[in-house]
Amino acid sequence: MNLNLNEDDVLKLLNDININENEFSSDDLNEFEKKKICKDIINKVKPRKSKSKRNFIAAAIILLITIPILISQRNVLANMIEKLTVISGIGEVKVSSDKPKILKSSIKQGNITLANMYIDNNKIIVTLTIEPEELKRSYYTITDNYGNSYELHRSNNLAMMPDNHIGSYRAEYNGNVKKANSYTLSIIANDKKFTKATFKIKSSDFKEAAESKVLYTATNGITTLNVTSLKRDGNILKVDYYFTDTLPDFKSKIIDKVNRGTFEESKKLGLNEPINTKLINNNSIQDSNIIISDEYNNAVYGHNNINYLDQGNESLFDLSKLTGKKLKLTVSNVVYHTDSINFNSINNDLNNFNDETSDFNLELDIPKSGKSILNKIVNYKGFKFKIISINRLSNDSIELIYNYINDSNSRLQTSNILFESVTDGDGQSNISQSNGNIKVFYQIKNGIGDKLKLNHLQYTFSSIGPFEIDLNPSLIK
Incomplete structure (x- = not known):
């Protein structure tokens, strides 16, 4: 059978079967185990499906489990059948x-x-x-x-x-x-x-729990805004959404909230609405906000519920501040905060830290005295930065100067980076006022040797928008 299937096709086919994740938890499967899985999957295809449809589904799964790069990953099929919802x-x-x-x-x-x-x-x-x-x-x-x-x-x-x-x-x-x-x-x-x-x-x-259906999407090719619900209560429109992306796996990844607090907090901060889209500063890659605007360039910010629950996936808009009927939802940028360590996996206890805890490890030579100019380019998951210099200040302290490298044509733009040596010492980040380089001072616990081992990296970057969606009034319930 000739199968031209992409990942979405396979996921749709997987909806027709019910697979327990424990069935595919082995790191390595021999040929006998693969054949047994294929037989089990065929038996799981729902009887209401035609024989040809059942065989097609089974063939799709067989194709998946016989690809070595996929089968080597733990619980790969179990992970694929997970569905994201809000x-x-x-x-x-x-x-x-x-x-x-x-x-x-x-x-x-x-x-x-x-x-x-x-x-x-x-x-x-x-x-x-x-x-x-x-x-x-x-x-x-x-x-x-x-x-x-x-x-x-x-x-x-x-x-x-x-x-x-x-x-x-x-x-x-x-x-x-x-x-x-x-x-x-x-x-x-x-x-x-x-x-x-x-x-x-x-x-x-x-x-x-009802499965959320995606009503709208907007993407820059890397990050996608998915809107799942539009509900109106008087003049207040509640929008549910989430973000997906094709970024590399990070140990930890958090997306900035895009709301401007509650309505009451906005008043206290002097954030007057309505605002004009021409007055919104979308130039800063470090800022992220969500707005709804009309054809007359009137716009309102998204806000949190007063209990703050679900603020990362829900925004409230006061439509009474808009005079037009053509509504556009816009998210300026999506700001990511990533970490090379997932502290939850070690229960926030550095005593559980080992060489595999972090997916970033960089070792630098420390000069016996004075400053050493390195200009070393480092690549971390596709992001580049330059280690400019390392300076021995005393027997137990050093100074590291570095900066990040942005490609002006890229949809991903770095805005901050912080190195630490979680096993050797503590550092505090101070941005230089003279040339924009980042300067970090390290106090080494056990005195300075010949090497500095950097094993903790916090990286902040933005996926550049704007992400824009024209809202259909008929979908607002």
Whole structure:
């Protein structure tokens, strides 16, 4: 059979079957194991499909698992069948289950509100608000009716400007989740001396999480803005969206929020609306914002909900400030903050650090005295920077001067870079005022030897827009 399939074709075909990720978790498969997988997949194709369609699907999967470069990657098929979706009150989620569940409505207990809870066979996510916000991080544990227990790791405070003193939090468990009929979420104080709240959730409290459908896309060839929902409540338009890209894998990757706080915070900051598109500064690659404009160049910024939940995938717009009917959604740039270390994977404990923890390792010769001019060009995942010089200041301190190299024709533009030696010493970044170079001072813990090992890299860059979408009024519900 002659197959001309791209990745999207294969993903569509995969929708017709239900594959458990544990079936393809081996790093190396022999020919017997490959044939067994092919047979199992053919048996999984839904009976309602015609024989020719079933064979075509099976052939597509056989083609995939016989490609050496793919089969060598752990859980490759399991990862491919994950679907990205946006869930209100939670945000962006990779769905790895046929019927993931979310809460029908929020649940409040005292000063804590469980805004939403998501469960599939590989993860649990909860989002909640606490008034007043937590000064010290609590512990979050979920136990089901069979006694299985899951410890959730909380992300940073979701609130960017918590002037209302509401703490908004997201906590996750990633791993095997067993089916159950009920769950108990316990929020335990930082000192573990008392339980702040206990939420008991029954099966009847859940509903099936609807899959988000992409209504619009806008791309620069690297990053894509995907709009999944447009909902209007009076003059307020709520837009749900997420970003995808073709960038290399980073240990850690965060995208800047594009909203301008809540409506109330904008008033306090003196951000008057309506604004004119001609007055918006889109020249800075370090800034990212989202606006809706009309044919008369009136424009309004996107804003957060007052509880700050889902602020990375939801924007609220006040359409009463616009006079036209032709609406355009625009995101100026998408700003990425990447890290060569995923600190969650080592539980934020550098004692767990080893040579494989970071995907960046650079060793530099340190002069016995004075400054050494290096002008060394380094390439990290396609981004280039220059190590200009290294200067021995004392027996335990050195100074490193470097800068980044931007291709003016590239859609990716670097705006900041910071090196550290997490095993040898600590550095602080100071941008030189004279020529724009970045200067870092290092205090070495055990004294300076002949080598400086840089094993931590934080990189900030922008995917240059604008990303523009003409909104169809008929799709606004």
